[in-house]
Amino acid sequence: MNYTVRKFDAVIVGAGGAGLRAAIQLSEAGYKTAVLTKVFPTRSHTVAAQGGVAASLGNSEDDHWHWHMYDTVKGSDWLGDQDAIEFMCRKANEVVVELEHYGMPFDRLDNGKIYQRPFGGHMSNFGEKPVRRSCAAADRTGHAMLHAMYQRNVKVNTQFFVEWQALDLVRDAEGDVLGVTAMDMETGEVVVFHAKATIFATGGAGRIFYSSTNAFINTGDGLGMAARAGIPLEDMEFWQFHPTGVAGAGVLITEGVRGEGGILRNSAGERFMERYAPNAKDLASRDVVSRAMTTEINEGRGCGPNKDFVLLDITHLPPETIMKRLPGIHEIGIQFAGVDCLKEPLPVVPTAHYQMGGIPTNYAGQVVVPKDGAPAVPVPGFYAAGECACASVHGANRLGTNSLLDLLVFGKSAGETAVGDLKGNAKAHKPLPQEAIDKTLARLGRLDSQKDGASVHDTRLEMQRAMQKHAGVFRFKNLLAEGVSRIHEIAGKVAATEIKDKSKVFNTARIEALELDNLIEVAKATMVSANARTESRGAHVRDDAPDTPETPDGRDDKNWLKHSLWYREGNRLDYKPVHMQPLSVDPIELKKRAY
Amino acid sequence: MEEDRKARINRLKWHCRRALLELDLVFDRFWERYESDLDAQGEAALEQLLELEDHELWALVSGREATDDPRLQEMIERLREVSPAADF
Numbered sequence: 216m217n218y219t220v221r222k223f224d225a226v227i228v229g230a231g232g233a234g235l236r237a238a239i240q241l242s243e244a245g246y247k248t249a250v251l252t253k254v255f256p257t258r259s260h261t262v263a264a265q266g267g268v269a270a271s272l273g274n275s276e277d278d279h280w281h282w283h284m285y286d287t288v289k290g291s292d293w294l295g296d297q298d299a300i301e302f303m304c305r306k307a308n309e310v311v312v313e314l315e316h317y318g319m320p321f322d323r324l325d326n327g328k329i330y331q332r333p334f335g336g337h338m339s340n341f342g343e344k345p346v347r348r349s350c351a352a353a354d355r356t357g358h359a360m361l362h363a364m365y366q367r368n369v370k371v372n373t374q375f376f377v378e379w380q381a382l383d384l385v386r387d388a389e390g391d392v393l394g395v396t397a398m399d400m401e402t403g404e405v406v407v408f409h410a411k412a413t414i415f416a417t418g419g420a421g422r423i424f425y426s427s428t429n430a431f432i433n434t435g436d437g438l439g440m441a442a443r444a445g446i447p448l449e450d451m452e453f454w455q456f457h458p459t460g461v462a463g464a465g466v467l468i469t470e471g472v473r474g475e476g477g478i479l480r481n482s483a484g485e486r487f488m489e490r491y492a493p494n495a496k497d498l499a500s501r502d503v504v505s506r507a508m509t510t511e512i513n514e515g516r517g518c519g520p521n522k523d524f525v526l527l528d529i530t531h532l533p534p535e536t537i538m539k540r541l542p543g544i545h546e547i548g549i550q551f552a553g554v555d556c557l558k559e560p561l562p563v564v565p566t567a568h569y570q571m572g573g574i575p576t577n578y579a580g581q582v583v584v585p586k587d588g589a590p591a592v593p594v595p596g597f598y599a600a601g602e603c604a605c606a607s608v609h610g611a612n613r614l615g616t617n618s619l620l621d622l623l624v625f626g627k628s629a630g631e632t633a634v635g636d637l638k639g640n641a642k643a644h645k646p647l648p649q650e651a652i653d654k655t656l657a658r659l660g661r662l663d664s665q666k667d668g669a670s671v672h673d674t675r676l677e678m679q680r681a682m683q684k685h686a687g688v689f690r691f692k693n694l695l696a697e698g699v700s701r702i703h704e705i706a707g708k709v710a711a712t713e714i715k716d717k718s719k720v721f722n723t724a725r726i727e728a729l730e731l732d733n734l735i736e737v738a739k740a741t742m743v744s745a746n747a748r749t750e751s752r753g754a755h756v757r758d759d760a761p762d763t764p765e766t767p768d769g770r771d772d773k774n775w776l777k778h779s780l781w782y783r784e785g786n787r788l789d790y791k792p793v794h795m796q797p798l799s800v801d802p803i804e805l806k807k808r809a810y
Numbered sequence: 811m812e813e814d815r816k817a818r819i820n821r822l823k824w825h826c827r828r829a830l831l832e833l834d835l836v837f838d839r840f841w842e843r844y845e846s847d848l849d850a851q852g853e854a855a856l857e858q859l860l861e862l863e864d865h866e867l868w869a870l871v872s873g874r875e876a877t878d879d880p881r882l883q884e885m886i887e888r889l890r891e892v893s894p895a896a897d898f
């Protein structure tokens with residue numbers, strides 16, 4: 216198979232929020248930057264973000280980055296790295312204001328300042344009461360954000376490769392990253408993008424689960440590519456289940472609905488969150504709400520003929536508020552639940568939504584791995600940001616609106632760090648290692664010649680069902696252990712998938728087979744890491760983790776206050792310490808998480 | 811000829827990969843139901859719709875907004891007909 220080589224200073228894989236933000240930094244600095252994306256940039260999944268982006272601007276009431284930091288550490292169930300969290304919360308105002316300057320049409324207060332609304336887990340004065348911290352552009356925050364940043368990129372001459380699928384990371388024998396191999400979907404042509412800086416911003420892998428709020432494109436390609444190149448994946452057992460996915464469809468009902476006053480009710484019509492989180496109630500952290508809902512359902516207080524969902528009630532809100540602040544919700548109710556939410560409550564269930572783990576990075580956006588006894592050594596030439604990366608600011612559980620913030624802050628810092636490294640490295644490109652390229656060609660060749668293999672569609676479904684059953688909202692010892700062997704069995708089928716269509720032009724069968732190669736790495740990492748972590752923390756909740764004074768709610772700080780690292784090679788786990796020391800303030804001390 | 815059609819359909823299918831799960835779900839069902847009998851006119855209408863931004867397209871499919879182009883309207887009706895709400 217033939218391939219060609221193209222040279223750039225930097226190649227960025229992904230044109231969602233994180234990729235676009237990083238690209239601005241590099242192109243503005245004058246570096247020749249290629250951005251590869253499977254879909255047109257403004258069709259990246261960031262478009263789906265409705266709720267907003269967190270920043271302690273304090274436009275409606277007092278707020279402070281230190282309170283935001285406290286909420287984020289607590290939300291993370293103390294697994295987040297406190298240096299990265301301080302960095303993110305302190306940078307929030309700057310990146311939001313920059314975005315405003317790029318032309319982002321934020322909702323405004325009468326006085327012209329950015330309108331802010333409350334969101335789950337965001338509180339004032341170190342956890343006292345909900346605070347208005349989320350900045351939004353109606354229900355199109357993500358979309359408006361991508362547009363503003365795309366326009367900015369066009370202005371600064373970023374070169375886009377739209378409908379290109381990156382296939383593998385190119386890493387040489389010294390471990391340096393030198394770019395990626397990629398396929399032009401339109402022609403099937405393979406190209407090596409040879410670069411001095413490679414940034415991954417490929418988004419999440421929510422499609423490993425059967426029931427997910429994520430669009431089909433979220434297949435964790437960056438994670439699969441990193442894992443195949445020997446980079447470990449961090450904290451993959453932590454998946455956020457959004458409390459309010461439409462029952463049966465998965466489509467997300469934004470938390471903004473509860474921010475505006477929506478209430479969760481069980482079959483008796485009770486506002487059950489009052490029992491689980493007396494202060495924050497329906498606006499408690501996502502994992503707390505998801506678990507409360509699951510408990511209500513498990514204890515027989517679910518609604519509907521199978522008692523398998525609860526209700527989200529906004530019928531008491533003025534219709535004008537709903538239509539003005541939450542316009543999309545009305546149609547979603549009608550289309551996916553057959554319910555007019557102005558008159559009737561919506562059926563909702565916790566649904567897989569966000570991956571807290573990912574490619575290990577530091578707050579400078581560098582990919583870091585254990586080396587020679589040190590836990591986090593940068594991989595030369597490799598950076599990552601956004602949902603595919605683990606900085607780690609979300610730890611065991613992410614707060615809503617902190618992800619858009621994450622991609623702005625760390626997209627920018629990854630770009631900035633890459634610019635710094637490029638400045639210090641005026642040398643020519645390092646030579647390309649042939650073996651790395653051959654691996655991609657072998658993978659493509661295998662797909663073209665495979666006979667009697669499994670169908671991609673069926674194998675993916677099998678994987679998704681296994682993940683849902685064995686690694687869902689609540690996790691059980693036996694199911695996890697079975698899940699590990701099950702997922703390896705499925706991985707065997709993935710290695711031998713067969714496609715009937717061998718055509719070159721937009722061969723969706725080939726594209727999906729290659730995506731499945733990535734999904735399965737994420738699924739294995741998740742299952743294996745979850746099985747090994749014998750405590751409950753944040754979104755990872757096991758029935759066999761005892762609630763004792765030393766391990767409140769099953770959280771075992773003595774043994775498990777550490778990040779997991781899963782290696783594909785040998786299916787091996789390693790661990791590294793959590794950064795408990797912030798950059799400038801005192802550490803936020805461990806305590807039991809209650810809302 | 812057959813090869814050409816396959817390439818065109820494959821391209822359209824990829825362009826149905828959207829940022830919103832709402833649309834993915836609708837298109838998934840659409841292809842299951844209509845792949846074999848999508849004619850040239852249908853292809854053209856679909857292509858035009860797929861040029862839209864996700865939120866605009868969803869506004870049409872969900873009925874929040876309407877188009878006065880009868881060709882597009884016909885395609886939107888097909889998309890509405892396969893929408894998962896039909897299950898309720």
Ligand SMILES: Cc1cc2nc3c(=O)[nH]c(=O)nc-3n(C[C@H](O)[C@H](O)[C@H](O)COP(=O)(O)OP(=O)(O)OC[C@H]3O[C@@H](n4cnc5c(N)ncnc54)[C@H](O)[C@@H]3O)c2cc1C
Pocket residue numbers: 228229230231232233234251252253254256259260261262263264265266267268269356357379380381382416417418419428429430436437467568569600601602603615616617618619620622
């Ligand atoms: C329904 C929904 C609502 C949400 N609402 C909010 C919210 O209100 N606030 C908030 O903070 N967070 C929210 N989130 C989370 C947040 O939207 C995501 O975490 C975030 O948008 C991810 O951005 P990203 O830039 O990392 O990746 P994405 O936006 O997913 O972009 C990934 C990019 O990578 C490209 N790509 C992937 N693989 C390849 C490959 N192999 N080759 C080439 N290109 C590739 C894609 O084409 C795309 O351009 C929401 C999530 C969902 C699902």
